[in-house]
Amino acid sequence: MQDALIQLQTEALAVFLKVKTLDELEAARVEYLGRKGRLAEAMKDLAALDADAKREAGKIANDVKRTIEASFQATEARVVAGAAAERKAQEWLDVSLPGIAPAVGHLHLTTQAIDEISGIFAHIGFVRSRHPEVDWDYYAFESLNMPKEHPARDEWETFFIGDEGEVATGEKGKIVLTPHTSNGQVREIEKGELPIRMINIGKCYRRQASARHLPMFHQFEGLMVDKNVTVTELKGVFDYFVKRYFGPDRATRLRPYHFRFTEPSFELDISCAVCEGTGKIENGKCKLCKGGWLELGGAGMVHPNVLKAGGLNPDEYTGFAFGWGVERTMMMRSGINIDDIRTLYKNDLRFLTQF
Numbered sequence: 001m002q003d004a005l006i007q008l009q010t011e012a013l014a015v016f017l018k019v020k021t022l023d024e025l026e027a028a029r030v031e032y033l034g035r036k037g038r039l040a041e042a043m044k045d046l047a048a049l050d051a052d053a054k055r056e057a058g059k060i061a062n063d064v065k066r067t068i069e070a071s072f073q074a075t076e077a078r079v080v081a082g083a084a085a086e087r088k089a090q091e092w093l094d095v096s097l098p099g100i101a102p103a104v105g106h107l108h109l110t111t112q113a114i115d116e117i118s119g120i121f122a123h124i125g126f127v128r129s130r131h132p133e134v135d136w137d138y139y140a141f142e143s144l145n146m147p148k149e150h151p152a153r154d155e156w157e158t159f160f161i162g163d164e165g166e167v168a169t170g171e172k173g174k175i176v177l178t179p180h181t182s183n184g185q186v187r188e189i190e191k192g193e194l195p196i197r198m199i200n201i202g203k204c205y206r207r208q209a210s211a212r213h214l215p216m217f218h219q220f221e222g223l224m225v226d227k228n229v230t231v232t233e234l235k236g237v238f239d240y241f242v243k244r245y246f247g248p249d250r251a252t253r254l255r256p257y258h259f260r261f262t263e264p265s266f267e268l269d270i271s272c273a274v275c276e277g278t279g280k281i282e283n284g285k286c287k288l289c290k291g292g293w294l295e296l297g298g299a300g301m302v303h304p305n306v307l308k309a310g311g312l313n314p315d316e317y318t319g320f321a322f323g324w325g326v327e328r329t330m331m332m333r334s335g336i337n338i339d340d341i342r343t344l345y346k347n348d349l350r351f352l353t354q355f
Protein backbone atom coordinates (compact mmCIF):
# COMPACT_ATOMS: atom_id res chain seq x y z
CA MET A 1 0.00 0.00 0.00
CA GLN A 2 2.72 2.45 1.02
CA ASP A 3 4.82 1.62 -1.99
CA ALA A 4 1.82 2.08 -4.23
CA LEU A 5 1.20 5.54 -2.71
CA ILE A 6 4.84 6.59 -3.14
CA GLN A 7 4.76 5.27 -6.69
CA LEU A 8 1.59 7.31 -7.37
CA GLN A 9 3.24 10.44 -5.96
CA THR A 10 6.36 9.99 -8.12
CA GLU A 11 4.21 9.48 -11.19
CA ALA A 12 1.98 12.49 -10.46
CA LEU A 13 4.92 14.83 -9.85
CA ALA A 14 6.50 13.73 -13.16
CA VAL A 15 3.23 14.41 -14.98
CA PHE A 16 2.79 17.88 -13.41
CA LEU A 17 6.37 18.73 -14.37
CA LYS A 18 5.56 18.12 -18.03
CA VAL A 19 2.31 20.11 -18.03
CA LYS A 20 2.42 23.12 -20.39
CA THR A 21 -1.13 24.39 -20.74
CA LEU A 22 -4.12 25.02 -18.50
CA ASP A 23 -6.02 22.24 -20.30
CA GLU A 24 -3.27 19.73 -19.60
CA LEU A 25 -3.15 20.92 -15.99
CA GLU A 26 -6.88 20.36 -15.54
CA ALA A 27 -6.62 16.87 -17.08
CA ALA A 28 -3.76 15.98 -14.67
CA ARG A 29 -5.68 17.37 -11.69
CA VAL A 30 -8.74 15.23 -12.52
CA GLU A 31 -6.53 12.19 -13.09
CA TYR A 32 -4.73 12.40 -9.73
CA LEU A 33 -6.69 14.64 -7.39
CA GLY A 34 -10.23 14.35 -8.77
CA ARG A 35 -13.13 12.85 -6.83
CA LYS A 36 -12.75 9.65 -8.82
CA GLY A 37 -9.01 10.17 -9.38
CA ARG A 38 -6.13 7.84 -8.75
CA LEU A 39 -5.46 9.07 -5.21
CA ALA A 40 -9.14 8.73 -4.23
CA GLU A 41 -9.07 5.19 -5.64
CA ALA A 42 -5.94 4.34 -3.58
CA MET A 43 -7.54 5.76 -0.42
CA LYS A 44 -10.41 3.30 -0.78
CA ASP A 45 -7.92 0.45 -0.16
CA LEU A 46 -7.23 1.88 3.34
CA ALA A 47 -10.56 0.51 4.55
CA ALA A 48 -9.33 -3.06 4.17
CA LEU A 49 -6.31 -2.54 6.51
CA ASP A 50 -6.23 -3.19 10.24
CA ALA A 51 -6.16 -0.23 12.62
CA ASP A 52 -2.36 0.18 12.96
CA ALA A 53 -1.61 -0.32 9.31
CA LYS A 54 -4.51 2.04 8.48
CA ARG A 55 -3.09 4.78 10.70
CA GLU A 56 0.39 4.38 9.21
CA ALA A 57 -0.82 4.22 5.60
CA GLY A 58 -3.33 7.04 6.25
CA LYS A 59 -0.50 9.32 7.35
CA ILE A 60 1.48 8.51 4.23
CA ALA A 61 -1.60 8.96 2.06
CA ASN A 62 -2.16 12.46 3.54
CA ASP A 63 1.49 13.38 2.92
CA VAL A 64 1.19 12.15 -0.67
CA LYS A 65 -2.02 14.15 -1.14
CA ARG A 66 -0.41 17.35 0.22
CA THR A 67 2.69 16.82 -1.95
CA ILE A 68 0.60 16.28 -5.12
CA GLU A 69 -1.59 19.30 -4.26
CA ALA A 70 1.49 21.47 -3.73
CA SER A 71 2.83 20.29 -7.07
CA PHE A 72 -0.53 21.12 -8.67
CA GLN A 73 -0.47 24.65 -7.23
CA ALA A 74 3.13 25.28 -8.27
CA THR A 75 2.36 24.00 -11.78
CA GLU A 76 -0.73 26.21 -11.99
CA ALA A 77 1.32 29.27 -11.03
CA ARG A 78 3.96 28.33 -13.60
CA VAL A 79 1.47 27.76 -16.46
CA VAL A 80 -0.55 30.94 -15.73
CA ALA A 81 2.62 33.05 -15.58
CA GLY A 82 3.87 31.47 -18.82
CA ALA A 83 0.59 32.17 -20.65
CA ALA A 84 0.60 35.79 -19.45
CA ALA A 85 4.20 36.24 -20.60
CA GLU A 86 3.36 34.75 -23.99
CA ARG A 87 0.33 37.03 -24.41
CA LYS A 88 2.39 40.03 -23.38
CA ALA A 89 5.02 39.16 -25.99
CA GLN A 90 2.35 38.79 -28.65
CA GLU A 91 0.49 41.97 -27.74
CA TRP A 92 3.50 44.12 -27.28
CA LEU A 93 3.18 47.28 -29.25
CA ASP A 94 5.76 49.89 -29.91
CA VAL A 95 3.66 53.03 -29.72
CA SER A 96 6.62 55.13 -30.79
CA LEU A 97 6.65 53.57 -34.29
CA PRO A 98 5.19 55.73 -37.07
CA GLY A 99 1.55 54.72 -37.81
CA ILE A 100 0.22 53.04 -40.95
CA ALA A 101 -2.05 55.54 -42.66
CA PRO A 102 -5.30 53.82 -43.66
CA ALA A 103 -6.23 54.20 -47.31
CA VAL A 104 -8.92 56.87 -47.43
CA GLY A 105 -11.42 56.54 -50.24
CA HIS A 106 -13.71 59.18 -51.68
CA LEU A 107 -17.14 59.40 -53.21
CA HIS A 108 -17.54 57.99 -56.71
CA LEU A 109 -17.40 60.71 -59.33
CA THR A 110 -21.05 60.15 -60.23
CA THR A 111 -22.03 60.69 -56.58
CA GLN A 112 -19.88 63.83 -56.48
CA ALA A 113 -21.68 65.10 -59.60
CA ILE A 114 -25.12 64.29 -58.14
CA ASP A 115 -24.29 66.24 -54.95
CA GLU A 116 -23.05 69.20 -56.97
CA ILE A 117 -26.02 69.22 -59.35
CA SER A 118 -28.60 69.02 -56.55
CA GLY A 119 -26.72 71.83 -54.74
CA ILE A 120 -26.88 74.09 -57.81
CA PHE A 121 -30.64 73.56 -58.22
CA ALA A 122 -31.26 73.96 -54.48
CA HIS A 123 -30.05 77.58 -54.81
CA ILE A 124 -33.03 78.38 -57.04
CA GLY A 125 -35.53 76.52 -54.91
CA PHE A 126 -35.62 73.13 -56.62
CA VAL A 127 -36.23 70.49 -53.95
CA ARG A 128 -34.63 67.08 -54.36
CA SER A 129 -37.28 64.39 -54.44
CA ARG A 130 -37.10 60.65 -54.89
CA HIS A 131 -39.38 58.52 -56.97
CA PRO A 132 -39.35 54.75 -57.51
CA GLU A 133 -36.68 53.19 -59.70
CA VAL A 134 -38.95 50.17 -60.18
CA ASP A 135 -42.35 51.44 -61.22
CA TRP A 136 -45.56 50.72 -63.11
CA ASP A 137 -45.47 51.44 -66.82
CA TYR A 138 -48.35 53.82 -66.16
CA TYR A 139 -45.89 56.34 -64.67
CA ALA A 140 -43.05 55.58 -67.07
CA PHE A 141 -45.22 55.84 -70.21
CA GLU A 142 -48.98 56.02 -70.07
CA SER A 143 -49.30 59.05 -67.82
CA LEU A 144 -46.67 60.68 -70.07
CA ASN A 145 -48.98 60.62 -73.07
CA MET A 146 -47.65 57.31 -74.41
CA PRO A 147 -50.64 54.95 -74.47
CA LYS A 148 -50.21 51.17 -74.47
CA GLU A 149 -48.57 49.84 -77.64
CA HIS A 150 -47.55 53.37 -78.72
CA PRO A 151 -44.41 53.08 -80.90
CA ALA A 152 -42.72 56.01 -79.09
CA ARG A 153 -42.19 53.65 -76.15
CA ASP A 154 -39.69 51.66 -78.20
CA GLU A 155 -37.05 54.37 -77.89
CA TRP A 156 -36.75 53.63 -74.17
CA GLU A 157 -35.45 50.05 -74.58
CA THR A 158 -37.22 49.10 -71.35
CA PHE A 159 -36.54 46.19 -68.98
CA PHE A 160 -39.74 44.62 -67.67
CA ILE A 161 -39.82 42.77 -64.38
CA GLY A 162 -41.05 39.24 -64.92
CA ASP A 163 -41.47 35.89 -63.32
CA GLU A 164 -40.47 32.90 -65.43
CA GLY A 165 -41.14 34.71 -68.70
CA GLU A 166 -44.42 36.30 -67.53
CA VAL A 167 -44.28 40.09 -67.23
CA ALA A 168 -45.38 41.06 -63.73
CA THR A 169 -48.34 43.42 -63.52
CA GLY A 170 -49.77 45.41 -60.67
CA GLU A 171 -52.32 48.03 -59.86
CA LYS A 172 -51.12 50.40 -62.58
CA GLY A 173 -49.85 48.16 -65.32
CA LYS A 174 -46.65 46.27 -66.02
CA ILE A 175 -43.67 46.66 -63.74
CA VAL A 176 -40.55 48.20 -65.28
CA LEU A 177 -37.08 49.27 -64.27
CA THR A 178 -37.55 52.97 -64.91
CA PRO A 179 -35.92 53.87 -68.26
CA HIS A 180 -36.01 57.59 -67.36
CA THR A 181 -36.65 59.76 -64.34
CA SER A 182 -39.71 61.23 -66.08
CA ASN A 183 -41.82 58.68 -64.16
CA GLY A 184 -41.48 61.19 -61.31
CA GLN A 185 -43.40 63.90 -63.19
CA VAL A 186 -46.97 62.69 -62.65
CA ARG A 187 -46.06 61.19 -59.29
CA GLU A 188 -44.89 64.64 -58.16
CA ILE A 189 -47.93 66.44 -59.61
CA GLU A 190 -50.24 63.90 -57.91
CA LYS A 191 -48.94 65.03 -54.53
CA GLY A 192 -50.98 68.18 -55.13
CA GLU A 193 -48.44 70.50 -53.54
CA LEU A 194 -48.15 73.52 -55.80
CA PRO A 195 -46.11 75.25 -57.05
CA ILE A 196 -43.68 72.45 -57.95
CA ARG A 197 -39.95 72.90 -58.24
CA MET A 198 -38.60 69.38 -58.22
CA ILE A 199 -35.24 67.89 -59.00
CA ASN A 200 -35.45 64.11 -59.18
CA ILE A 201 -32.15 62.27 -59.52
CA GLY A 202 -32.20 58.53 -59.88
CA LYS A 203 -31.01 55.41 -61.60
CA CYS A 204 -32.37 54.52 -65.03
CA TYR A 205 -32.11 51.26 -66.89
CA ARG A 206 -32.17 50.55 -70.61
CA ARG A 207 -31.32 47.57 -72.72
CA GLN A 208 -28.28 49.35 -74.11
CA ALA A 209 -24.56 48.81 -73.69
CA SER A 210 -21.96 50.50 -75.86
CA ALA A 211 -19.12 52.98 -75.64
CA ARG A 212 -21.76 55.74 -75.24
CA HIS A 213 -24.50 53.77 -73.44
CA LEU A 214 -24.75 52.20 -70.01
CA PRO A 215 -27.43 49.66 -69.07
CA MET A 216 -27.67 51.48 -65.71
CA PHE A 217 -27.11 55.22 -65.63
CA HIS A 218 -28.44 58.28 -63.81
CA GLN A 219 -30.65 61.11 -64.92
CA PHE A 220 -31.60 64.34 -63.24
CA GLU A 221 -35.08 65.49 -63.98
CA GLY A 222 -36.32 68.99 -63.34
CA LEU A 223 -39.99 69.87 -63.14
CA MET A 224 -41.49 73.28 -62.53
CA VAL A 225 -45.28 73.69 -62.48
CA ASP A 226 -47.09 76.87 -61.54
CA LYS A 227 -49.38 79.48 -63.01
CA ASN A 228 -47.85 81.31 -65.99
CA VAL A 229 -44.67 79.24 -66.37
CA THR A 230 -43.30 79.81 -69.88
CA VAL A 231 -40.37 78.79 -72.07
CA THR A 232 -38.60 81.91 -70.75
CA GLU A 233 -38.34 80.29 -67.30
CA LEU A 234 -37.06 77.08 -68.88
CA LYS A 235 -34.39 78.98 -70.77
CA GLY A 236 -33.50 80.97 -67.63
CA VAL A 237 -33.09 77.85 -65.49
CA PHE A 238 -31.07 76.13 -68.23
CA ASP A 239 -28.78 79.19 -68.57
CA TYR A 240 -28.32 79.40 -64.82
CA PHE A 241 -27.41 75.74 -64.52
CA VAL A 242 -24.98 75.78 -67.44
CA LYS A 243 -23.14 78.87 -66.17
CA ARG A 244 -22.88 77.45 -62.65
CA TYR A 245 -21.87 73.95 -63.71
CA PHE A 246 -19.86 74.54 -66.88
CA GLY A 247 -18.61 78.10 -66.35
CA PRO A 248 -19.77 81.68 -67.03
CA ASP A 249 -18.55 81.76 -70.64
CA ARG A 250 -20.77 78.97 -71.92
CA ALA A 251 -23.76 79.92 -74.09
CA THR A 252 -26.98 77.90 -74.44
CA ARG A 253 -29.60 77.31 -77.12
CA LEU A 254 -32.87 75.43 -77.52
CA ARG A 255 -33.35 73.32 -80.61
CA PRO A 256 -36.80 72.01 -81.65
CA TYR A 257 -37.33 68.32 -80.95
CA HIS A 258 -40.12 65.91 -80.16
CA PHE A 259 -41.12 64.13 -76.96
CA ARG A 260 -44.63 62.81 -76.39
CA PHE A 261 -44.80 64.33 -72.91
CA THR A 262 -43.71 67.89 -73.69
CA GLU A 263 -45.12 70.38 -76.17
CA PRO A 264 -43.19 72.16 -77.52
CA SER A 265 -40.10 69.98 -76.99
CA PHE A 266 -36.44 70.89 -77.26
CA GLU A 267 -32.98 69.51 -77.25
CA LEU A 268 -30.74 71.74 -75.18
CA ASP A 269 -27.26 72.57 -76.46
CA ILE A 270 -24.32 74.29 -74.83
CA SER A 271 -21.49 76.03 -76.63
CA CYS A 272 -18.35 73.97 -77.06
CA ALA A 273 -15.46 74.90 -74.79
CA VAL A 274 -12.78 73.69 -77.20
CA CYS A 275 -13.70 75.93 -80.18
CA GLU A 276 -15.54 78.51 -78.03
CA GLY A 277 -18.75 77.94 -79.96
CA THR A 278 -17.29 78.67 -83.38
CA GLY A 279 -17.05 75.09 -84.65
CA LYS A 280 -13.55 75.84 -85.94
CA ILE A 281 -10.08 75.33 -84.58
CA GLU A 282 -6.81 76.57 -86.07
CA ASN A 283 -6.43 73.89 -88.70
CA GLY A 284 -9.99 72.97 -89.50
CA LYS A 285 -13.27 71.82 -87.95
CA CYS A 286 -13.62 71.20 -84.17
CA LYS A 287 -13.58 67.45 -83.63
CA LEU A 288 -15.53 67.54 -80.37
CA CYS A 289 -18.73 69.31 -81.41
CA LYS A 290 -21.10 69.83 -84.28
CA GLY A 291 -20.76 73.44 -85.48
CA GLY A 292 -19.86 74.86 -82.08
CA TRP A 293 -22.62 73.18 -80.02
CA LEU A 294 -22.78 70.12 -77.78
CA GLU A 295 -26.06 68.41 -76.96
CA LEU A 296 -26.90 68.24 -73.25
CA GLY A 297 -30.37 66.64 -73.14
CA GLY A 298 -34.10 66.95 -73.66
CA ALA A 299 -36.66 69.38 -72.27
CA GLY A 300 -39.97 71.03 -73.02
CA MET A 301 -43.21 72.48 -71.73
CA VAL A 302 -45.21 69.84 -69.87
CA HIS A 303 -47.87 68.42 -72.19
CA PRO A 304 -51.47 69.25 -71.18
CA ASN A 305 -52.28 65.52 -71.04
CA VAL A 306 -49.51 65.01 -68.46
CA LEU A 307 -50.87 67.82 -66.30
CA LYS A 308 -54.34 66.28 -66.59
CA ALA A 309 -52.98 62.83 -65.64
CA GLY A 310 -51.68 64.42 -62.45
CA GLY A 311 -55.07 66.01 -61.76
CA LEU A 312 -54.28 69.60 -62.85
CA ASN A 313 -56.21 71.86 -65.16
CA PRO A 314 -53.87 72.76 -68.07
CA ASP A 315 -55.78 76.01 -68.61
CA GLU A 316 -54.77 77.09 -65.14
CA TYR A 317 -51.30 75.59 -64.75
CA THR A 318 -48.31 75.25 -67.04
CA GLY A 319 -44.84 73.90 -66.49
CA PHE A 320 -41.58 72.82 -67.96
CA ALA A 321 -39.52 69.65 -67.55
CA PHE A 322 -36.06 68.52 -68.50
CA GLY A 323 -34.14 65.27 -68.15
CA TRP A 324 -30.41 64.92 -68.62
CA GLY A 325 -27.91 62.14 -68.09
CA VAL A 326 -25.67 62.63 -65.05
CA GLU A 327 -22.76 60.65 -66.48
CA ARG A 328 -22.80 62.37 -69.88
CA THR A 329 -23.18 65.85 -68.33
CA MET A 330 -20.36 65.22 -65.88
CA MET A 331 -18.08 63.86 -68.61
CA MET A 332 -18.78 66.90 -70.77
CA ARG A 333 -17.60 69.26 -68.07
CA SER A 334 -14.63 67.47 -66.68
CA GLY A 335 -13.17 66.61 -70.04
CA ILE A 336 -12.67 63.10 -68.65
CA ASN A 337 -11.11 61.57 -71.67
CA ILE A 338 -12.39 58.00 -71.76
CA ASP A 339 -13.33 56.27 -74.95
CA ASP A 340 -15.94 54.07 -73.22
CA ILE A 341 -18.53 55.39 -70.74
CA ARG A 342 -18.62 51.95 -69.07
CA THR A 343 -15.15 52.65 -67.62
CA LEU A 344 -16.98 54.68 -64.94
CA TYR A 345 -18.40 51.53 -63.39
CA LYS A 346 -15.58 49.02 -63.85
CA ASN A 347 -14.36 49.74 -60.31
CA ASP A 348 -10.79 50.08 -61.53
CA LEU A 349 -8.97 51.97 -58.80
CA ARG A 350 -6.33 53.21 -61.27
CA PHE A 351 -9.14 55.20 -62.88
CA LEU A 352 -11.27 56.08 -59.85
CA THR A 353 -8.48 57.41 -57.64
CA GLN A 354 -7.74 60.12 -60.18
CA PHE A 355 -10.92 62.01 -59.27
Ligand code: FA5
Nearest residue numbers: 180182208213214217297298299321322323324325328
Ligand atom coordinates in the same frame (compact mmCIF):
# COMPACT_ATOMS: atom_id res chain seq x y z
C1 FA5 B 1 -35.39 61.11 -71.89
O1 FA5 B 1 -35.13 60.12 -71.20
C2 FA5 B 1 -36.48 62.07 -71.47
N1 FA5 B 1 -37.19 61.54 -70.35
C3 FA5 B 1 -35.87 63.43 -71.18
C4 FA5 B 1 -36.88 64.50 -70.97
C5 FA5 B 1 -37.32 64.79 -69.69
C6 FA5 B 1 -37.39 65.20 -72.05
C7 FA5 B 1 -38.27 65.77 -69.49
C8 FA5 B 1 -38.33 66.18 -71.84
C9 FA5 B 1 -38.77 66.47 -70.60
P1 FA5 B 1 -33.45 60.69 -73.57
O2 FA5 B 1 -33.86 59.30 -73.91
O3 FA5 B 1 -32.92 61.52 -74.66
O4 FA5 B 1 -34.69 61.48 -72.98
O5 FA5 B 1 -32.39 60.64 -72.40
C10 FA5 B 1 -31.95 61.81 -71.74
C11 FA5 B 1 -30.48 61.74 -71.46
O6 FA5 B 1 -30.17 60.57 -70.70
C12 FA5 B 1 -29.59 61.64 -72.70
O7 FA5 B 1 -29.35 62.89 -73.23
C13 FA5 B 1 -28.32 61.04 -72.12
O8 FA5 B 1 -27.55 62.04 -71.50
C14 FA5 B 1 -28.86 60.14 -71.04
N2 FA5 B 1 -28.91 58.74 -71.47
C15 FA5 B 1 -29.90 58.11 -72.14
N3 FA5 B 1 -29.63 56.81 -72.33
C16 FA5 B 1 -28.42 56.59 -71.77
C17 FA5 B 1 -27.59 55.44 -71.62
N4 FA5 B 1 -27.96 54.23 -72.03
N5 FA5 B 1 -26.39 55.58 -70.99
C18 FA5 B 1 -26.02 56.80 -70.51
N6 FA5 B 1 -26.76 57.92 -70.61
C19 FA5 B 1 -27.96 57.83 -71.22
